[in-house]
Amino acid sequence: VSATGDLLVRGISELVTNDAVRPGDLATVVDAAVILRGGRVAWVGPERALPAGIGDLPVLSCGGRAALPGFVDAHTHVIFAGDRAAEFEARLAGARYEELLAAGGGILATVRATRAAGDEELAATAAARLRRMLAAGTTTVEVKSGYGLDVATERRMLEVVRRLDAELPITVVPTFLGAHVLPPEFRDDRDAYVELVCGPILDACAPLARSCDVFCDETAFDVGEARRILTAGRARGLRPRLHADQLSRVGAAALAAEIGALSADHLDHASDEDLVALRTAGTVAVLLPGVSLAMRTPFPDGRRIWDAGVTVALATDCNPGTAWVETMPFVIALACLEMGLTPAQAVWAATRGGALALGETAAGRLHPGARGDLVVLDAPGHLHLPYRPDGRLVWRVIKDGAVVA
Numbered sequence: 001v002s003a004t005g006d007l008l009v010r011g012i013s014e015l016v017t018n019d020a021v022r023p024g025d026l027a028t029v030v031d032a033a034v035i036l037r038g039g040r041v042a043w044v045g046p047e048r049a050l051p052a053g054i055g056d057l058p059v060l061s062c063g064g065r066a067a068l069p070g071f072v073d074a075h076t077h078v079i080f081a082g083d084r085a086a087e088f089e090a091r092l093a094g095a096r097y098e099e100l101l102a103a104g105g106g107i108l109a110t111v112r113a114t115r116a117a118g119d120e121e122l123a124a125t126a127a128a129r130l131r132r133m134l135a136a137g138t139t140t141v142e143v144k145s146g147y148g149l150d151v152a153t154e155r156r157m158l159e160v161v162r163r164l165d166a167e168l169p170i171t172v173v174p175t176f177l178g179a180h181v182l183p184p185e186f187r188d189d190r191d192a193y194v195e196l197v198c199g200p201i202l203d204a205c206a207p208l209a210r211s212c213d214v215f216c217d218e219t220a221f222d223v224g225e226a227r228r229i230l231t232a233g234r235a236r237g238l239r240p241r242l243h244a245d246q247l248s249r250v251g252a253a254a255l256a257a258e259i260g261a262l263s264a265d266h267l268d269h270a271s272d273e274d275l276v277a278l279r280t281a282g283t284v285a286v287l288l289p290g291v292s293l294a295m296r297t298p299f300p301d302g303r304r305i306w307d308a309g310v311t312v313a314l315a316t317d318c319n320p321g322t323a324w325v326e327t328m329p330f331v332i333a334l335a336c337l338e339m340g341l342t343p344a345q346a347v348w349a350a351t352r353g354g355a356l357a358l359g360e361t362a363a364g365r366l367h368p369g370a371r372g373d374l375v376v377l378d379a380p381g382h383l384h385l386p387y388r389p390d391g392r393l394v395w396r397v398i399k400d401g402a403v404v405a
């Protein structure tokens with residue numbers, strides 16, 4: 001519709017702005033309109049109060065549909081080669097994720113496939129996933145490395161991330177995850193791999209990443225190793241974040257708070273003290289209900305985490321092993337149906353919460369100056385997202401002031 005990022009969006013039955021005084025409150029405007037100029041939000045309010053003299057803008061008439069900020073998916077692994085459908089079948093039959101990894105499968109199977117794949121294949125398969133995410137309303141997405149585990153492939157993954165950010169109408173935020181699992185070449189020398197990550201791999205990757213993540217868990221890296229890696233990342237300007245206490249409680253959530261991480265993700269086994277520490281540190285809890293669904297593990301209690309005062313975000317964790325989930329509306333529905341979040345909390349967590357988890361302050365809310373990223377639903381209100389969990393409710397997606405899907 002608009003090449004300039006100028007657009008008048010009108011006829012909105014319910015507009016979610018997230019522009020409330022109290023964080024976590026889902027502010028809404030009834031019978032609303034939004035003016036986008038130069039790709040940014042210029043004005044938000046009731047349509048009857050539209051300012052005079054706005055000139056000749058391209059118009060999107062929503063015909064009484066709901067609109068909200070574009071979804072911010074704050075945790076994905078969408079760059080990978082191959083798939084693990086056979087492992088999924090084995091897990092359904094009783095195989096355990098940790099055993100598959102210990103036998104050289106799991107993440108290591110994806111590492112082998114990713115190392116062997118060319119850049120074009122990695123970019124094309126990831127672009128197809130990102131286009132589906134965009135069509136489902138995601139306008140900002142975090143993407144991690146972590147299936148290379150060597151200097152060349154970790155760097156290549158982040159180069160593909162940069163290229164996708166430039167080529168697709170979706171903001172792609174890069175995260176370095178060199179410490180995903182221990183690569184097989186270092187099976188007998190963990191310390192040498194941690195040294196490699198803290199030195200040559202980070203040297204090659206830090207210029208292409210925004211934050212540094214570590215999978216801190218039983219089968220991956222311990223708290224001491226994670227602290228070393230996150231500290232080395234921070235020295236190169238990368239904000240820390242953690243895959244924390246997903247499989248068991250190893251102290252990763254506490255480390256996230258100690259180090260002032262931007263986010264602590266998963267948190268299946270976080271204790272009450274961990275939640276207090278995260279709240280005090282201002283670390284965002286990124287919850288990933290698609291993982292609990294596909295792993296058939298108990299869903300963490302999202303209500304408990306929210307009520308502890310921790311800022312909550314929702315994300316897909318899209319990856320070939322634990323959750324090949326691409327769409328945020330599905331994640332919102334799971335969070336309401338299985339994690340105890342209210343629809344308002346889940347929608348906030350999938351928009352503003354995700355933006356805070358990424359430090360993307362201009363995303364996830366609609367007020368003057370914010371990014372002109374909106375989702376228009378083929379439904380009268382945000383409640384319909386969890387209410388119709390398999391509904392394909394996204395009608396239009398607006399990115400930087402232009403209708404892109």
Ligand code: NIG
Nearest residue numbers: 107110215317319320321322
């Ligand atoms: O977030 N837990 C570690 N990393 C991913 C899984 C990646 C994979 O299995 O390929 C996760 O669940």
Ligand code: FE
Nearest residue numbers: 075077243317
């Ligand atoms: Fe993950």
